[in-house]
Structure formats: C-alpha cells, structure tokens
Amino acid sequence: MGECLKRSDTREPYLNTADVFEPLIRRLRSISALDQEDANCLRAIPISLRNLRSQQTVLAEGESASQSCIIVSGYCARTKSTAQGRRQIVSIHIPGEMPDLQTLFLVKLDHELCTLTDVSLAFVNHSDIRRLCKDRLTIRDVLWRDTLIEASLLREALLNLGQRPAPSRLAHLLYEVRERLKVLGLNDPSTFEMPLTQEQLGDALGISWVHTSRVVSMLRKEGVIDFSRGRVHVIDEKRFAALAEFDKLYLHQSPSE
DNA sequence: TCATTAACTGAGG
DNA sequence: CCTCAGTTAATGA
Numbered sequence: 660m661g662e663c664l665k666r667s668d669t670r671e672p673y674l675n676t677a678d679v680f681e682p683l684i685r686r687l688r689s690i691s692a693l694d695q696e697d698a699n700c701l702r703a704i705p706i707s708l709r710n711l712r713s714q715q716t717v718l719a720e721g722e723s724a725s726q727s728c729i730i731v732s733g734y735c736a737r738t739k740s741t742a743q744g745r746r747q748i749v750s751i752h753i754p755g756e757m758p759d760l761q762t763l764f765l766v767k768l769d770h771e772l773c774t775l776t777d778v779s780l781a782f783v784n785h786s787d788i789r790r791l792c793k794d795r796l797t798i799r800d801v802l803w804r805d806t807l808i809e810a811s812l813l814r815e816a817l818l819n820l821g822q823r824p825a826p827s828r829l830a831h832l833l834y835e836v837r838e839r840l841k842v843l844g845l846n847d848p849s850t851f852e853m854p855l856t857q858e859q860l861g862d863a864l865g866i867s868w869v870h871t872s873r874v875v876s877m878l879r880k881e882g883v884i885d886f887s888r889g890r891v892h893v894i895d896e897k898r899f900a901a902l903a904e905f906d907k908l909y910l911h912q913s914p915s916e
Numbered sequence: 917t918c919a920t921t922a923a924c925t926g927a928g929g
Numbered sequence: 930c931c932t933c934a935g936t937t938a939a940t941g942a
Contacts, residue, residue, distance in 0.1 A: 825934080856917090856918065856919090857920095858918080866934070866935090867935055867936080868918090868919090869919095869920090869921090869934090869935075869937090870933085870935070871919095872920060872921085873920090873921085873934085875919090875920095876919090876920070876921085
C-alpha cells in the first residue's frame with residue numbers, strides 16, 4: 660500500500676514518538692505560522708498509540724472521551740446514519756488530522772468516527788491540549804483556525820453532494836484529498852493513495868456502490884483518471900481539474916490570509 | 917470480499 | 930425521449 664499510509668511493524672512502530680506529530684505539524688504550518696518552539700511543545704505531548712483494523716469504530720455516537728486522536732497513518736471517516744441504516748460519510752480524514760478534537764468541547768459525539776483502512780492513531784489527553792492552549796497562544800489560535808477550516812470543508816462537501824453530478828462529485832472529492840495529501844509531502848501529484856472501497860466511496864458521494872463503479876469506469880474510459888487497487892492516477896490533469904471545478908480558496912492554506 | 921457489467925426500472929428534465 | 934441513478938443478479942479477480 661502507500662508509502663505514507665502504512666508501516667509494516669505494528670507492535671513497535673516508532674522509536675521516537677515525536678515522529679508521530681510530524682504530519683500534524685506540517686498541516687498546521689500550512690495554515691499558520693508555527694515557530695520551532697511551538698512545534699517542540701507539540702512533540703513533547705505524551706501519546707499512546709493504538710492500531711486499528713479497517714472498518715472499526717473508534718468512537719460511537721453518544722460517546723464521550725478524555726482523549727483525542729491524531730491520525731498517524733491510514734484514513735478515517737466521520738459518519739452518520741439514518742434510522743433505516745443508510746450511511747453517509749460526512750468527512751474523510753487523513754494522517755495529521757484530529758477528527759475527534761471536538762470532544763474537547765462537545766461532550767457527547769454527535770456522529771460515529773470509524774476507520775476506512777488499517778490505521779495507527781496517537782491519543783493525547785484533553786488535559787494536555789488544554790494546558791498547551793493556555794501556555795501557547797499560537798497553538799490555541801491554530802487549532803481554532805483548523806476547526807474553522809474544517810467547517811469550510813463541510814460547506815464545500817455539502818455543495819458537492821447537493822449540486823454536482825456524480826462524475827464531478829467524485830472528481831472533486833479526489834481532488835480535495837490530493838490537495839490535502841500535498842501538504843504532507845506528496846512528491847508526484849499525478850498519483851496518490853485512495854484506499855477506499857467503492858462502497859465507502861459511494862457512502863461519501865451519496866450514490867450506490869454499483870453507480871460508483873459505473874462512474875469510476877466512465878472516467879477511466881474517458882481517459883481522465885485511472886483508479887484501481889486503492890490508487891488514483893491522474894491521466895488528464897486539465898479535464899480532472901475542470902470536472903472537479905476545484906477552487907482551493909476554501910482550504911485556506913495560506914497562513915497569512 | 918470487492919469490482920464489473922448488463923438488464924431493467926423509475927424519476928425528472 | 931434522454932440522462933441519471935437505484936436495484937438485482939451474474940460473473941470475475
């Protein structure tokens with residue numbers, strides 16, 4: 660699988676636990692000016708690592724927590740389901756993100772947090788995050804900014820789901836994931852890891868898995884992208900971007916603006 | 917287990 | 930009448 664997604668040894672994955680924070684620090688630096696001292700304070704937070712298999716629940720709806728996690732490797736999703744059991748993936752999360760940071764202030768989780776692939780998660784205590792926010796205002800501010808940006812991503816996802824046709828919807832989702840991966844150091848943007856099953860993809864796009872397969876094979880036949888075994892290859896960059904209608908303003912990646 | 921494809925269906929423009 | 934998308938089912942990897 661992917662270079663940035665998996666480590667082979669799951670028992671003793673990191674000799675240096677500070678490594679765990681690098682994707683997070685890269686991400687926060689892409690949206691704000693963190694100095695060396697801020698980064699070191701983050702690296703000093705105690706963590707406990709947990710490895711989970713694909714399709715597991717990290718936190719169920721209604722649960723509370725005294726810790727939040729940083730995704731070290733693998734992809735997670737936040738989901739909500741109807742009473743009839745139809746599932747919507749509300750957001751997809753990649754390494755360096757803290758998908759359950761909200762439990763710091765919203766006591767009971769209003770959705771489920773689950774794994775889409777095998778993942779490694781680093782859990783940090785709420786008390787440590789609170790202390791850090793009190794001591795280092797730049798960190799407090801960047802976490803605030805990060806959650807506002809997350810709300811912006813949700814608005815974009817809502818537009819995508821409600822108003823774009825399925826091929827554009829898929830293209831936009833893939834384009835966004837690629838933009839977010841770039842921050843972590845994606846050297847060749849013509850190919851990237853997207854290890855979701857088509858059923859998971861369908862749950863994120865609001866279409867059935869059969870239709871997901873149709874749309875994927877349509878884009879393949881059209882020569883826009885190739886997508887197999889969890890990896891996307893962009894064949895025609897121009898048409899990919901046009902189809903996605905991608906405008907990265909909503910990612911708010913320039914720290915100064 | 918996951919992906920592909922065909923056939924049929926209905927909604928809606 | 931055409932396009933999109935859900936369902937069902939058969940089949941392949």
